[in-house]
Amino acid sequence: MSDGIRDFIDEHRADLLADLDQWLRIPGISAQPDRHGDVRRSAEWFADAARRTGFPTVEIWDDGAWLPAVYAEWPSGDADAPTVLVYAHHDVQPVDPLELWHTDPFDPTIDGDLLRARGASDDKGQLLFHLLGLRAHLAATGRSTPAVNLKFIVEGEEESGSPHFEELLAKYRNRLACDVVVVTDTGMVAADVPSTVTGMRGMVAATVHLHGPDLDLHSGVFGGAVPNPAAAVARLVAALHDENGKVQVPGFYDDVLELTDAERELFARVPDDDSEFLKVAQSRALHGEDGYSTLERLGARPTAEVNGIGGGYQGAGHKTIVPSDAFVKLSFRLVADQDPSKIIKGVEQFVSQHTPDGITASVEWEGAGVRACIVPLGTPAYTRLTDAISAAFDGAAVLPTREGGSGPEAGLQLAVAAPLVFLGVGLPDDQIHAPNEKVTLSMLFKGAEAAARLWSGYAALGKDALRSA
Incomplete structure (x- = not known):
């Protein structure tokens, strides 16, 4: 120059x-x-x-x-x-x-x-x-x-x-x-x-703990007769999205600032090679909310992700139990105008709605989140x-x-x-x-x-x- x-x-x-x-x-x-x-x-x-x-x-x-x-x-x-x-x-x-x-x-x-x-x-x-x-x-x-x-x-x-x-x-x-x-x-x-x-995007993140019986139980003696926290956490995770990839937390999309037509047109100009994206991600398929491009899903739409899940026996071989506890780690990426405090309330409501009788749930938040x-x-x-x-x-x-x-x-x-x-x-x-x-x-x-x-x-x-x- x-x-x-x-x-x-x-x-x-x-x-x-x-x-x-x-x-x-x-x-x-x-x-x-x-x-x-x-x-x-x-x-x-x-x-x-x-x-x-x-x-x-x-x-x-x-x-x-x-x-x-x-x-x-x-x-x-x-x-x-x-x-x-x-x-x-x-x-x-x-x-x-x-x-x-x-x-x-x-x-x-x-x-x-x-x-x-x-x-x-x-x-x-x-x-x-x-x-x-x-x-x-x-x-x-x-x-x-x-x-x-x-x-x-x-x-x-x-x-x-x-x-x-x-x-x-x-x-x-x-x-x-x-x-x-x-x-x-x-x-x-x-x-x-x-x-x-x-x-x-902003974010809130939490660990959801599910507690059932106060000790691990023999699955032959008690299985099928008492609620299983590991099965409950699996059902909770399965309910997190619908078949179109939309998050099912109550009120999750209420305040989302939607992309304008002009913004979507500008986003469409950005080279968006899905095959190259999959190569970088070392993944074999795309996934996400229907109706949006990969670029829009990554930056302009809110998401819910399962970051970790566990409960019960994790070692080699079998240990036939109904586990006492299970957990899942969740994170929610937020877009403009979403309030982390409202999302926190919605997630807690979602967890309550998907906790069966006989199991207690607690949600441990990693701070108040960021906008x-x-x-x-x-x-x-x-x-x-x-x-x-x-x-x-x-x-x-x-x-x-x-x-x-x-x-x-x-x-x-x-x-x-x-x-x-x-x-x-x-x-x-x-x-x-x-x-x-x-x-x-x-x-x-x-x-x-x-x-x-x-x-x-x-x-x-x-x-x-x-x-x-």
């Missing part, structure tokens, strides 16, 4: 690779208490990297209630510059089962354009491209400070469900004040199809984002998509009361949360270029226009 951004990034690719090699070696697994010291080391490493980049204010927020988060701030120096808050996370998923990894998950390995390690795509690579992009922005503009007031909040518990993030937001709300939030923890539909996420978030198309914040991504992809059109996963973005958006957009370059086959996670390096460099261009675009737009709907 004539403004030098791409040249700078090309000349400094080795800097990004060197930083990734160091940071990816830190096994900051937030879900495992014995790795919490590594989560702190991970936070300290990124704090140092932000200081090396030039951020004058860098702090580690660790009040004992949550694992360390990193806050960095670099004022523009321009009186009317808008303020941008970048959200990401530095913790990573567990690596089990370790035997399925082809390489050591914490020994980064480069093979051509691919880098494999836990956290390469989710989310360390996607965060580090911002530091390179910021350096390119400064070099290309000749500025000593960013064109926007730039803030980073880098969480340390996202891979554990962000259990304390709302506490952090409440405590530091004034420090996080901004005119727009840029989330860098998502991806694109394909390497040659630039896209941006326009919504993330879905939505990005309106066509807003100034969205348009400048797609302009920046398009430039990094040589003028290609940027398509909207939806993220099927869930995160704390809706809570963050509510706390700062600002528009939110997504700049992510992960790919569907990055195997995040799975063995052999990888990231495509050329995508990281494109992400750095888009970020470099975005700050000038938002500065030119100004505060008032950036916040307008």
Whole structure:
């Protein structure tokens, strides 16, 4: 590009690779208490990297209630510059089962354009491209400070469900004040199809416990005469969906924000190769709610999934019993306008309706759940984002998509009361949360270029226009 951004990034690719090699070696697994010291080391490493980049204010927020988060701030120096808050996370998923990894998950390995390690795509690579992009922005503009007031909040518990993030937001709300939030923890539909996420689903999750007799019973003596919790949990799961794939929880769809015809037309433009999707999923068939495409099912429709089920004897051979207990783990992905508290009530009603006499049911919730978030198309914040991504992809059109996963973005958006957009370059086959996670390096460099261009675009737009709907 004539403004030098791409040249700078090309000349400094080795800097990004060197930083990734160091940071990816830190096994900051937030879900495992014995790795919490590594989560702190991970936070300290990124704090140092932000200081090396030039951020004058860098702090580690660790009040004992949550694992360390990193806050960095670099004022523009321009009186009317808008303020941008970048959200990401530095913790990573567990690596089990370790035997399925082809390489050591914490020994980064480069093979051509691919880098494999836990956290390469989710989310360390996607965060580090911002530091390179910021350096390119400064070099290309000749500025000593960013064109926007730039803030980073880098969480340390996202891979554990962000259990304390709302506490952090409440405590530091004034420090996080901004005119727009840029989330860098998502991806694109394909390497040659630039896209941006326009919504993330919310989630509630629970374990349902069913208790029958107070001890395991001989199935020959008592079977057929007392209720069986394992059979009851199987019937409960079978009743969760109808024959068309619709969730049968009372009121589940009452508040769903349906896709408009225009949005469905835009979704239809996104290349959606079901055979390739099945290959990545290593599945032999598609399944889901009737009347919707795979892409719509993944990001724009609510779902209910069975994450685990059990009860009774699990060992080799036979143990002929009526088991005392059974359980099922359920998760519900939610879309815009669904209230997690209403879904919780509906699930509890559903469980009560499907619990037979003689069995008691209890529902153990994993927190209060998180809401879905939505990005309106066509807003100034969205348009400048797609302009920046398009430039990094040589003028290609940027398509909207939806993220099927869930995160704390809706809570963050509510706390700062600002528009939110997504700049992510992960790919569907990055195997995040799975063995052999990888990231495509050329995508990281494109992400750095888009970020470099975005700050000038938002500065030119100004505060008032950036916040307008």
